[in-house]
Amino acid sequence: MSLSQFMEKRTSFNPFVIGLTLFFILLLVAMILIAPEQTQSLLNQAKAGIFANFSWFYILAFSIFLGFLLTLSVSSLGNIKLGSDEEEPEFSFLSWLAMLFAAGMGVGLMFFGAAEPLTHYLSEITSGAPEHRQQEALLHTLFHWGIHAWAVYGTIALALAYFGFRYKLPLALRSCFYPLLKDRINGKMGDLIDIMALLATLFGIITTLGFGAAQLGAGLHQMGWVSENSFGLQVIVITVVMSLALFSAISGVGKGVKILSELNLTLAFLLLVFVLLTGPTLYLLSAFSDNIGNYLSNLVQLSFKTYVYEQEHTAWFSGWTVLYWAWWCSWAPFVGLFIARISKGRTIREFIFGVLVIPSVFGILWFTVFGNTAIWLNEGDAAGALGQMISSPETLLFKFLDYLPLPTVSGLVSLIVISLFFITSADSGIYVLNNIASRDKSLTSPNWQTVMWGLLMSMVAIVLMQSGGLANLQTMTLMVALPFAVLMLIMCFSLWKGLNADKKYFATKVNPTSIFWTGEKWKERLGQMMNQTQEKDILRFLKHTALPAMRELRQELIGKYNLSVEIHALLEQEEPAVELVIQKESLRDFMYGIKSVGREVSEQLINDENLPHIQHHTTYEPYTYFFDGRVGYDVQYMDQAELIADILKQYERYLSLLDDVGQELMAHEQTELAE
Template identity: 40%
Template sequence: MHITKVFWYAVAICIAIVVWGVFAPDQLNGFTTSVTGVIYNQFGWFYTLVIIALIGFCIYMMFSRFRNVKLGKDDDEPDFSLPAWFAMLFSAGMGIGLMFFTTAETISHAFIKSPNAEPGSEQAILESLQYTSLHWGFHGWGLYAVVALIFAYFKFRVGAPGLISATMEPLFGKKAMRGPVGQVIDTLAIFATVAGVASTLGFGSAQINSGLTYLFNAPDAFWFQLLILIVATVVFIASAWSGIGNGIKYLSSINLWLAVILLLGLFTVGPTTYIINMFVTTIGNYAGNFIQMSFDLKPVNESQRGWVNDWTIFYWAWWISWAPFVGMFIARVSKGRTIREFIIGVLIAPTLVTFIFFAVFGGSALNLEQHGIAKLSSLATETVTFGMFEHYPLGAILSFLTIIVVAIFFITSADSATFVLGMFSTGGQLNPSNIVKIAWGLLLSAMAAIVMYSGGLDGFQNMLIIAALPFSIILILMVVSFYKTIKKIED
């Protein structure tokens, strides 16, 4: 077992935040809120440009002269089948968020606060799926694809350690990146990962609690969410213990099939024609307004700018904070694939699947409120999906299946994260020790619990925004270093 200084630095930071949250939760939440406000107002443009630039770089690489370069040696073959590979990368990249926001975000944009129109109007309803597609489509997956591509190339083609600092050695040299500067970079990556994953564990605990309350009248309280978190922690640590080839692979594959069954079930009992029409219209609106939506920060309207901060900038920060973890995990399971195959699998395929999920779940929710059948916009975010199922046939079965899917997404995201955190804190080992994975699993859950206790969902958002800023700068340096290296090696 090889534990580096980075492990202890990152653990110390996480423990300090946990202790701060236990003894002074209001102070912690107030501090993170004030810092977040500054970042929103001063750096929202920066997040936007970083995300757009990474999408452009991703598409360039797919069609460049490097498109047939293998992520590995020339004779390497993929370690996992195509379905298993896609299931793992999709489960790690989307996880609980997909089930949490498919209905809630769509309803919010249509009937609570719209970016451009009067809530409840025809324009607001049509734009609701258009903007959820913006937040969950190419922008996020393009970011994941670039980060994962860089990790995979350096690890399997160049033979570098599985560390962020190792990807920047061509720019700054081994001495700098294997010394204090590199340790700071890797520590920042770990903190960004912990903040991003802890937020998702909080989302998942809240939605599982909501589902159990809806179905079985379970207590809707912090202590019950904490109990859910504890049970899930035991399960995802056990899964991480078994390794990628066993627990993580099988759980990801099972969950993707369960999610597809849930999707087909709602598509069948829901407003099928309405869903199809909304899906086709959304694709057209998304494609036609892609550039405008991507760059629109609404600088002259304070109310609309607030919407951009609360939704779009938050999402860019969320994706960025998840990029070290998801990128490394996708890289870890992608050895042997060409750059073009890799980008198609990580950028295009997940985006299309995501659009389908939002059309079915979001469209089914929109149909109810548009026609006055249900007031879903009055429900809490984590309850909207279950409130929607109540008005369709087989609602109880679909709700129960949703709880299972959310729980497994919870587990697959967390066990993937513990695996990657183990890699980052043991010098880039492909198979970190179980002791290290257990330590990170416990710390992730402790962070999730304390942020739930201190600030709820607002606390999660604040941590995400703060953690993403330093790593967004690191992302730019990683891309420059990667391009310099691939030109030198492959030309």
Template identity: 45%
Template sequence: MNKLTTVFIISVILSILFISWGTISPESLDSTTSSLQSFLQVKFGWFYLLAASGFLIFAIYLIFSKYGRLRLGKETDVPEYNLITWFAMLFSAGMGIGLVFWGVAEPMFHYYDPPAGAASESDEAARLAFQYSFFHWGLHPWAIYTIVALALAFFKFRKGAPGLISAVFYPILGDRVYGPIGKIIDVIAVIATVFGVATSLGFGASQIGGGVSYLTGVENSFNTQFIIILIVTVLYMISASTGISKGIKYLSNTNIVLAILLMFFLLFAGPTNFIMDLFTSTLGSYVQNLPSMSLRMRPFEGSSWIQSWTIFYWAWWIAWAPFVGTFIARVSKGRTIREFVLGVLLVPTIFGGLWFSVFGGSAISLDMAGTGIYDIISNQGMEVALFAVLEQYPLGTIMSIIAILLISTFFITSADSATFVLGMQTTNGSMNPSTKIKLTWGVIQSSAAAVLLWSGGLGALQTASIIAAFPFAIIIIGMIISLIKAFKEEKVPPRSKKDESNTK
């Protein structure tokens, strides 16, 4: 077993205190965290918007700058994983459960409660529903992941630094990263990871319970969700014990196969022309309106829509960033910065847009036809949204079972990846944390998800993300400053002969 570090001990104690609080007094936990969430959303909503947009601008700058030619490792290093496996692993870790959970539910909610003052159930509401779904799951979240992953990979593989968040700050702090300041940075990253992943695991357990309830009539109660968490915890602990090149790799490839199977089934069983027209037009309006959506706060209208959706999402992605960033960094050695940023930004964004077009487009098309999909979601909860849509098509029950299996494998992959990341961050950056360390974090993650569901359901999951994200957003800003300083000290390799011939 890896030697117990200060970061491990402090992080475990803080996590256990939180879990104990939620177990002993769930009402107190819910009310306290809800008040803090409300304060952060109202007083610092602008900060989340500016920070996320700044991260995207910096990521785009790297694509076109000379630093894009730098390699994440030595100049002779080659990527450890092929492109397909690489995309599968980063996508499974970065979006998995959330995309399946919100694929139908979010466009439907925006359609009936649209932003920007559009009339409910109007054509304009439908257009905005998909535009904002693309926005919330597109370039901004992946830019957040990009910055954290890039910084970790650059310092780990090119500079030989430990795979710790604090190690990124060496150009700014020097040897002080090994002292109390560095420990505080790493503890914040660990706690943000615990809450960010617990949010996603809670959503996954809730949706699996919703699917089982929709198909069998078993009540989707906390007891049902708790049993699901227990079962999946055992499965992802088994996966975690096999190592990253076996369990996570194979599960990630399985996730992509199941996701594509489900998506293509609905694409061709549903209104295919409508879906593809929707995807094409929404992609255009998303790109066209990206700047205005990125900085939109509606100060004169007093609406809470932005706080409820956009700010929640930006906080969720920031809370997930230390986990997803560390994992993506781990599997990205040998790629150039330009290749890395383009891959992490564009491929998941386009796939996510297609996903929302297929699932959300099918749902709204059915609702317009009078099938009452929205009524089902309103009465039974957003957890059943996907299954309510699938049941409207041939082989609906079989597809619902496949969907439950997909959510379960995403659940296992996310939790498995997170146990590796938490183990790495609490063992001085070890690339192979011991199984006992990973299993310890596995139990804590699942316990945190269960406590959040117990104390306040889905609302508590959202609250935890927003609170955990605030301090880590500040850390990401520091990571950018440190990266820029490190880049300036690098000898950038010359352009390739092809590039040189193009400039003559």
């Protein structure tokens, strides 16, 4: 069996996508194993280059994502549903919010909950009195974990859900570019999009595995179960956790994973409540309110701040904010696909509110409870001992719990929570990787592919950690997230284009002139519809249909009702037109006009073999225009009697307005015209 036959029959892989991805990853691993020092030097240079040249881009891109979502939420586009107009949400509002709440939890919150605020508090990024430094420390932490992170997730989730449920395209990243690429999303352009998404997601998950392994090892050491948190222990942790994740993925025990996820969420919430109640409770509740206000009041400034005027802080800015922004980009396909799957039937406005607000508020609560308590303990009972451990954040959480009641119980609960987050993240990550790499998103991936992804992630995580620790994992995330951030900006434009086309499509009503149609002339109507009208056809319509109809009506209005009526035949001008004008002494004249309007035809319609009648790049239509500037409509399907009826319909509207606002408005305008 040839390789191509094997790929076709025994895998769900897209050969081009998986081939280039594996080539890049195996090349990286080989370089680290063969020339570790040179590779380390290259990675450091790449990291420094990105920090020096593209930090501004990350900051600006994330602000664009947030601004884009907020703009959609307040515009009329926010009313569009993620699905058909009749679609009802798959989950109740409260259940949906609960799942968003669960999506906001992860290994990262456990790893950085106490460590990051304390680190900022003791760094040069904060200054002044201890209270002010504490407030600034929480502000920077909340900025990293708040609404900007969820704006990235929300952007990609919205695009996936919209094109998946509204356009009925596969729930895949390449589908998000349909308005720009059309059917080319199924070709090499779509493959390149999948490769970028695959690499970003892969290294984002691997980085999380590295953090989780380091913290689990630290927890086992702190509990006294192992002598030290060595690299070998972390390899064992990764192996055991990935084996459990593979067992979960292969056995298909989805219900069991769901139960474990719900149990994990419950345990994490209980841990949060435990720290709140055993720590300085009233102080934390007050700090929670203060942290929300301080975060919101500084949000705009921080959204665009690149520390160009504070060069002494650029190293901190690069090592924290820019790395976080890259990490969120790499996690966006993973979290975005989960959010998209549960959001069918929601309006865009409801979706944006839920995704941006609910997880962000929970993040503020989490870091207030753990971060403020850690700083409070460090300045009190710990006497600076916690601050001495900020260089090993994986250990700090367990040391932090030692200063609270029942440290053994809370430490054990933390280990369980981290382990379950670790397992469920790896399990879900494997599913997403299989989805992105698949040639057909509806195909079920064979079990050996699941094992392959597990082994690949474990191998790369171990090799990168052995050569340079967590810093190497962060560097790779930083490198692959940069092109993906560019891709996401293009995705925003594609989504905007798709939404506007959607609005125009569903807002377009049946041609008002069709109310005159009967079944008597259906063949004639069909013949007209199947003819791409040109300017000569419109001139013929104006001369042989519109002008005779207007003359017949003018004769009746003058002869029987003694009105002053004029007809203007403007057939020689650039846009040929005819007008019927009924004059009034004190008011603006009534005018009903028809003009030839050209409209560009897309290349796609011209090349469509199923539309052989469309051959010209421009088509022409006879469009009405009125005395009051209203938008007109196409009247090419009307005969003389129907055209007279339409003119009278507009004249009847004109007369009815004379007794209402129209008289005052039109009299005022007539005076201005006279002056």
